[in-house]
Amino acid sequence: xxxxxxxxVGKISQIHGKCISLIGNDIDTDxxxxxxxxxxxxxxSLGESVFEDxxxxxxxIHSFDLEENKNASILIxxxxxxxxxxxxxxxxxxxxxxxxAIIGESFADIFYSNCIAIGIPCFTLPKNSIQNIQNYIxxxxxxxxxxxxxxxxxxxxxxxxxxxxxxxxxxxxxxEWDATSTLLANKILIEKKSNDLPYLNFNKxxx
Amino acid sequence: MSQDTLFDKVWDLxxxxxxxxxxxxxxxxxxxxxxxxxxxxxxxLKDKNLKVKFPSRTVATVDHIVPTDNQSRPFKxxxxxxxxxxxxxxxxxxxxxxxxxxxxNQGIVHVVAPELGLTQPGMTIACGDSHTSTHxxxxxxxxxxxxxxxxxxxxxxxxAMNKLKVRQIWCENKLSHGVYAKDLVLHIINELxxxxxxxxxYEFAGPAINALxxxxxxxxxNMSIEGGARCGYINPDETTFSYIKGRLCAxxxxxxDEAIKWWKSLxxxxxxxxxxxxxxxxxxxxxxxxxxxxxxxxxxxxEKIPLFDDLSPNDKLVAKEAxxxxxxxxxxxxxxxxxxxxxxxxxxxxxISDLRVAAKVLKDRKVCKQVKAFxxxxxxxxxxxxxxxxxxxxxxxxGFQWREPGCSMxxxxxxxxxxxxxxxxSSSNRNFKGRQGSPSGRTxxxxxxxxxxxxxxxxVSDIREFINK
Numbered sequence: 066x067x068x069x070x071x072x073x074v075g076k077i078s079q080i081h082g083k084c085i086s087l088i089g090n091d092i093d094t095d096x097x098x099x100x101x102x103x104x105x106x107x108x109x110s111l112g113e114s115v116f117e118d119x120x121x122x123x124x125x126i127h128s129f130d131l132e133e134n135k136n137a138s139i140l141i142x143x144x145x146x147x148x149x150x151x152x153x154x155x156x157x158x159x160x161x162x163x164x165x166a167i168i169g170e171s172f173a174d175i176f177y178s179n180c181i182a183i184g185i186p187c188f189t190l191p192k193n194s195i196q197n198i199q200n201y202i203x204x205x206x207x208x209x210x211x212x213x214x215x216x217x218x219x220x221x222x223x224x225x226x227x228x229x230x231x232x233x234x235x236x237x238x239x240x241e242w243d244a245t246s247t248l249l250a251n252k253i254l255i256e257k258k259s260n261d262l263p264y265l266n267f268n269k270x271x272x
Numbered sequence: 273m274s275q276d277t278l279f280d281k282v283w284d285l286x287x288x289x290x291x292x293x294x295x296x297x298x299x300x301x302x303x304x305x306x307x308x309x310x311x312x313x314x315x316x317l318k319d320k321n322l323k324v325k326f327p328s329r330t331v332a333t334v335d336h337i338v339p340t341d342n343q344s345r346p347f348k349x350x351x352x353x354x355x356x357x358x359x360x361x362x363x364x365x366x367x368x369x370x371x372x373x374x375x376x377n378q379g380i381v382h383v384v385a386p387e388l389g390l391t392q393p394g395m396t397i398a399c400g401d402s403h404t405s406t407h408x409x410x411x412x413x414x415x416x417x418x419x420x421x422x423x424x425x426x427x428x429x430x431x432a433m434n435k436l437k438v439r440q441i442w443c444e445n446k447l448s449h450g451v452y453a454k455d456l457v458l459h460i461i462n463e464l465x466x467x468x469x470x471x472x473x474y475e476f477a478g479p480a481i482n483a484l485x486x487x488x489x490x491x492x493x494n495m496s497i498e499g500g501a502r503c504g505y506i507n508p509d510e511t512t513f514s515y516i517k518g519r520l521c522a523x524x525x526x527x528x529d530e531a532i533k534w535w536k537s538l539x540x541x542x543x544x545x546x547x548x549x550x551x552x553x554x555x556x557x558x559x560x561x562x563x564x565x566x567x568x569x570x571x572x573x574x575e576k577i578p579l580f581d582d583l584s585p586n587d588k589l590v591a592k593e594a595x596x597x598x599x600x601x602x603x604x605x606x607x608x609x610x611x612x613x614x615x616x617x618x619x620x621x622x623x624i625s626d627l628r629v630a631a632k633v634l635k636d637r638k639v640c641k642q643v644k645a646f647x648x649x650x651x652x653x654x655x656x657x658x659x660x661x662x663x664x665x666x667x668x669x670x671g672f673q674w675r676e677p678g679c680s681m682x683x684x685x686x687x688x689x690x691x692x693x694x695x696x697x698s699s700s701n702r703n704f705k706g707r708q709g710s711p712s713g714r715t716x717x718x719x720x721x722x723x724x725x726x727x728x729x730x731x732v733s734d735i736r737e738f739i740n741k
Contacts, residue, residue: 089590089593090589091466091467091566091590093702093704093705095683095702095704095706095707096704096705099706100684100685101684101685103336103685104337104352104355104685106311106315106358107311107312108312118705118711121711122712143589144586145466148500149402149497149498150401150402150683150702151309151400151401151402151416151418152308152309153312153400153418153419153420156418171467172470173467174471174500174502175416175418175502178433179418179419179420179421182420182424183420231293232291232294235293236293236295236432241293244420244424244432245320245322247291247432248297248427248428248430248431249428251289251297254288254289254297255288255428258286258288258299259299259326262285262301264531266527266530267523267527267530267531267534268521268523268527
């Protein structure tokens with residue numbers, strides 16, 4: 066848990082940091098942040114509650130509690146990470162704990178788009194590459210330098226060709242992942258679309 | 273790439289622009305909000321000094337945090353009270369229609385919008401809740417979004433999104449007696465897996481789907497997300513139209529004729545192209561129960577919990593976790609597993625038809641003494657209708673607690689929670705670790721009829737042994 070939190074802003078092209086590995090398929094957003102922590106009107110205090118129940122169950126040996134993972138910022142996960150609830154509280158909790166990028170075998174759709182919307186790039190790698198990285202981390206510390214433009218991650222003895230959706234990559238490089246202003250720029254097109262939709266004619270309450 | 277499916281037609285119709293990055297900017301026809309995922313979005317609007325662009329296209333209700341025992345204000349839980357107050361304030365300030373407790377139309381957002389006739393074919397519908405896929409039952413394109421996207425919809429009525437691929441799931445024949453929509457969708461998720469739907473919209477089709485009522489169709493589309501598909505839909509037909517007709521926000525008189533004509537034009541064409549097609553035989557589906565920690569880990573009532581060696585390599589990791597968490601042994605029967613709590617409700621199975629089916633099972637029977645059983649109607653309308661039909665009395669006479677509408681123990685954001693490692697038979701949608709409010713609580717998902725049967729016997733039971741007597 067970082068003491069001071071600064072949210073990502075603007076263009077994102079380089080991320081470097083220590084990796085933290087979390088093993089398991091289908092890790093859902095209820096586990097990332099249990100529902101009781103959703104009783105809040107801002108995201109500020111979510112960082113400390115990330116994986117709360119899993120961490121309590123594992124009594125100090127959960128990845129997010131291990132001393133060697135302190136200050137880590139690149140999360141390595143397996144398949145279908147972030148499935149279940151659409152709660153943005155899940156990536157917000159990870160972000161506030163200190164996670165700046167995630168590399169995994171695959172991600173659930175809504176979780177993925179929530180990560181993009183708050184400035185956490187998610188990369189994919191084949192199953193065996195993820196397992197190799199996780200084995201590496203089990204035996205030592207891994208620092209990665211991620212170069213988003215070239216979809217490359219490097220450490221002193223590893224080079225990884227990361228995969229990321231082209232549209233997501235462009236959004237991070239241009240800063241348009243924070244989508245509101247890009248969407249607002251098409252104000253006239255939005256007005257036009259709103260007037261053209263057939264169901265406006267027969268749904269008078271949509272005045 | 274799919275072509276001429278309902279999904280393609282509705283997507284193209286709502287496309288505002290191609291964004292520089294390559295995503296589409298999609299207009300959202302109907303935006304639904306609730307107290308949990310909207311406050312931060314309104315906060316962000318304020319920070320950016322933005323207004324709600326089309327206030328009449330957003331409709332609000334309160335569901336996740338509401339207590340179901342005593343709804344008098346202020347709520348006993350200060351945080352819950354703060355959340356409902358924030359929603360009230362935001363709706364008032366931005367002139368958003370809010371169906372509050374006591375309005376007669378409050379309830380789970382995915383129960384309320386269809387009931388009001390807000391949900392209609394051909395719309396794009398978004399809500400900060402993953403079960404927004406429910407509304408696809410009407411032939412709308414509906415999906416869950418996160419809070420940042422809620423902010424974007426409020427500010428622009430659009431979101432940035434990549435077009436999904438379309439997989440048709442063709443269900444042949446029809447469901448057998450004692451087998452419900454819930455069993456079918458659990459079966460589909462089990463067959464395809466919990467991540468097969470990632471990147472896809474699911475089109476449910478075929479004779480078995482056509483034969484379903486609107487409420488059953490909602491159960492199917494509701495759980496698309498549990499199969500990884502952010503969006504699931506069914507082509508609109510006469511069943512759809514007759515459900516919508518006459519509802520509060522439904523088109524009327526000559527508008528109705530115009531609406532029907534347009535809705536009919538939206539169906540996937542006979543020769544439309546899908547990215548993938550799956551066929552299955554609905555008549556082979558049996559009453560289905562989950563045994564693990566994902567909605568994909570289910571078996572028929574008479575099957576045994578799978579052996580580790582029989583599982584595919586991909587399923588082994590989660591299965592191992594599931595045996596351990598659930599305390600079940602591979603090869604063990606699911607039938608006769610003792611249950612502690614029985615819950616009927618949720619956006620999956622908290623509608624009037626669900627309550628009717630369960631009440632029919634419970635009539636003149638008693639809930640097992642060791643079991644705590646409660647029913648949470650999906651909305652005030654469902655509750656009122658149930659009372660009119662005397663269902664509340666049947667539930668209460670049997671030993672079920674009759675509660676006020678809300679999401680309740682589906683996700684346990686209110687005080688309805690499992691305790692310790694209790695086992696719950698639940699008509700909800702997720703059996704994730706800790707989902708029902710206890711970090712070691714265990715959830716068995718099943719149809720409402722099966723929950724009623726489990727409540728009577730105090731253990732997982734085959735509903736067919738009740739209704740065939």
